[in-house]
Amino acid sequence: MAVRDAASPLLLGLLCLLHTWGARASVEVNMEDKVEVFLGDTAQITCMFKSDDFGGSGGMTLEWYYIKSTKDTQRIYSQDSLQSTVDKNTPYSDRITVGTTGTAGEVVLTIRDVQLSDDEVAFNCYVKIIGEGSGEGSTKLKVFKTPEDPTIQGVEQGISVSDEVKRVASCEVKNGYPKPKITWYRDKMPLHNIPDAVKVDHRVTTQSSGLFSVNSDLDMKVEKKDKDAVFYCEVTFLVPGAEKMLESNSINITVFYPPTSVNLWVESPEGKVKEGDTVEFLCASDGNSESQYFTINNNDGRSLKMENVTRHNSGVYQCTVDDYENSVNLSANTTLFVNYLDEVVIKPTGSVSVDWKKEFSATCNALSSLSTSTTWFKDGKEVEKGHHLNLKAVTYDTAGTYVCVVTVPDIQAMQANASLQLTVQGPPEIIEKQLTEKETNERELELTCHIRSFPTPNITWGTSNGKIISSSNHMTDVGAKSVAKVQVNITSNTTVFCNASNEFGKDSVTYVIKFTKAETPKPQEKVQKGSYGVIIAVIIICILLLAILGSVLYFLYKKGKICNRSGKKDFTKEKSSKDKIVVEMKSDNTEEAILLGVNGEKQLPNDQ
Template sequence: MAARDSASLLVGLLVLFHTWGVWANVEVNMEDRVEVFRGDTAQITCMFTSSDGVGGMVIQWFYVKPSGEKQKIYYQDTTMKVVDRGTQFTERMSVNGTGATGEIVLTISNVQPVDELEFICLVKGLTDGTGEGRTKLKVFETPERPTIEGVQTGISVNEDSPSKIGICEVKNGFPTPNITWYRNNTPLRADRDVVKVVPSITTESTKLVSVRSELSMKVTKEDKDNLFYCEITYFIPGGTKMTETNRINITVYYPSTAVSVWVESPKGKIKEGDSIEIRCQGNGNMPSSIFKISKKGSDLADSNVLVIDNVTRRQSGVYECTSTDTDTFDEISGNTTVFVNYLDPAVVMPKDTVVVAQGEELMATCNALSSLQTQTVWIKNGVEISVGHNLTLKDNTFETAGTYVCVVTVPEIEGMETNGTLTVYVQGPPVILEVENTEIDASYEETVNLSCHVRGFPAPSIIWTTSDGKNLETTSQMKTEEGIRSVVSVTVTTDIIAFCNASNEFGTEAVAFNITARGRGVIIAVIIICILLLAILGSVLYFLYKKGKICGRSGKQDLTKEKSSKDNIVVEMKSDNTEEAVLLGVNGEKQPPNDQSGEYLDVQK
């Protein structure tokens, strides 16, 4: 009986303990998510409480595979801590805490996108009370800078379906970045008939994601000025960030609705002789458009540029430019009027030359037909003497004779001018222009050039003569604007007077040149002196001959006799032309002539 009671008590105690375990309460608290950048360390905290107390708990960590299956990675009780082998976290995880404080932390280093999983913390109490919590690990990677590439070819507005605009790409982000296309500052939404956006996603072996987006559109003319770009949205712990690509524009081909035609050069008014360049351009830019330039239906250029060299007034007129779209064969045209200004050669009246008498009045005119207002000036010898088409010369003299140039210009166009000439001759007798020097000193046998400048019309004839009536040969003669210049060369051997004689049908005039020969008298005196010396020398020799001092006479002379210092011989020359010589003795007495014959004379003291 006692044994049965003891057994009943034991069963009752077991039932009591079992009843307590069923009703034990274990609560586990965890964050919904833990967010970290790729490569960083993640810490997942598991906090728990139990009605049995927190001592002696069994703690396990699991993660949920993509298939939904749970994979245990850690076990812990009061006696052991075990990290499961062969999982993707075995080498990178650690667990801190004993559970006695009601908190345990799972740490995972070098987190990668493949680690983005759900983690479970399972806690068992002493009386089989169980609780679990779950946390999702979120991994983030900032993508590389996005790129954009627009199409290189133009897009026609006539295309029936959307045309490719460009491609945006962003690489190696996590989670998957988003790409939004913008036109100017407005986002583009997909529209089957107008806008088409085609994304493509590539997942690398590292689970990093690259996104590529292609935009196609039906373009309009306004899109030629629009800017396209992409906005990239990517995720980071605690939020999102945004970045943008560069802006691009596209070439849009659209047909012309008008054609402009203009003269590219020269700028301003055109004159004959210029080279002109005519250009035209449509307000569209279809590559299939061709141009031609024509005048009065005649094609001049199969392009949008026409060049005409050395243009004349005949090229004035309306020039038309036609643009043809070879796809649609639509034609549009425009035109411009070209006017070539002209200035005809100057016409001078009287023409070329005119002859007037001295004292008469002369009136001349100069005109040139021009498309613009002209201005006329008269010039003589480089000096402006009159302004206007008319030239009046009153009381004409030789000074008014000469060549007159009329210059006609168009003030509005630089370099547009013409000119004409009028030569005026004034009739009258010869007039010898002022001579610089008519009194000339010249050396003996020196050549002197004499110049005589004569006015007169008709042109005078010029003759050179001397005072003794001889004609001198003219060295040179030339016409000048004022008349005739004549030059003669004279070799001076004696004093001479030369005359320049000018004459025409209206009269004559002459000028005299007095030429003095320097040094002629000195030469004559030297000649006379030389003759006298020769005469004296001849007399002395004759005297010596008579005295026997010169070999050839018979007889002897005493050479030992002492000469008297007073012995002198005097030779007297008569003034007449005879060669009679009178010998004077020592005392000045004349010796007889016969003593001057072929015989020797003795000279004594």
């Protein structure tokens, strides 16, 4: 039974148009040979038809069929001028639609969710026009699925070089459609089957989904050169309209082969070896075999370490390799030489005394396996190069510690040293003689005397009158230098002598001391800061008291209370024509009257 649906207006219009044209000629149908599509995508198959004469008035019928084989052919769709029908119970009943492209004479079959079962299925388009004839065309559907990335796995154990063909690696690619192909490569060169040399075996597996998986094994006769070879597999597969390729990761294989030579060398230290170093030997062969066995001077293993080597470790060292599986025995030698530098010998040695202004010489040397360089130092400064130290006219400045350093230029940090203590003995020598004049007003003065001498001198202090102030009680030795101090009581200008002497001579220095007597300060009235105000206040009070006393006296005078005791009979006050005030005073002892004016001038009596 067929399902009948109303035909689309566009398709019905197309059919009516063809009917109106009324073509009388045969119908021509054109279709593509194939349509390619990815699994799960949508496929569109176009049917294009036309006739030579559209003048007829008959109707048109359109039908779609799928053909898997001659025994599996079935209609899936039909269309006439009135209706369209999608046939039931076919593999495509729920997955197809038919429509037009908008161009006259073109119909499109759309297949959704393409399955692997659709691959290689032919879809026929049958067109019949009444009165004109019929035509049909066919398109085959091709389905594709991109496979997963290929994986490669090399053999875990090593492969021995031999005449046998052995498994090298396996490659697998999964879930592709159609069947993918695998090609093997060694160093970018493809590998093909070669009898007794290379064997490539492919196995194709069809999954329950219908997809293909391919496994491939590579077997070959391994050679020594294959130890550095790079192997990988390449997968080629089809996609709509093209062929693509995927490569696996690259791998190396472990190749076992017997040794043909062996080598022994000093790995460390680099360069020349010296006593005290740690020496490491390494031994290696050009073979790669699990059955190799190494010994170095009867010590098992590929390496030998010796710490704190001495010259006695110098000699020939041998490495031996035995490959029992391949019946190989090889050996190699190397020579170790440990360089040495003996202790430094100085002559004369220890502590040496030299007379002042005399010459001194010393030698320094050390035995070494290499050429050496010798340098003399004093107080960290270079004083001489070479084995000999020559000092002329030694002084106290020459005394000290001399260090002889012997180095080996060819080996860094290879050196030895020894020291010599030089003492210069001679007469005392007083330092800083120019600072001998001093001026002071102190009653007590400390004087210092600096002397260079060896042995330590006797030091005495004295004055110009022959008095001994002090001996060397306060003297301290600092190497070949002595320091003496004395306290001198000063009461006047004094001359003090510092005398130093030993078995080789003497020296002295004179200190001229000028004593300046301090002036006695004049006594000064000490007035406290606040006394000036008190004095001023007292003066003001005195002035006020005098004014008050004067006022009282004047008041009493006006009242006539004063001068009665002196026998004065009266006071006469009159104003003269010259505006002078005259006071006449009379005394019982004299009759002479003395007249005083206001200006304090004495006046004679007859002037009144």
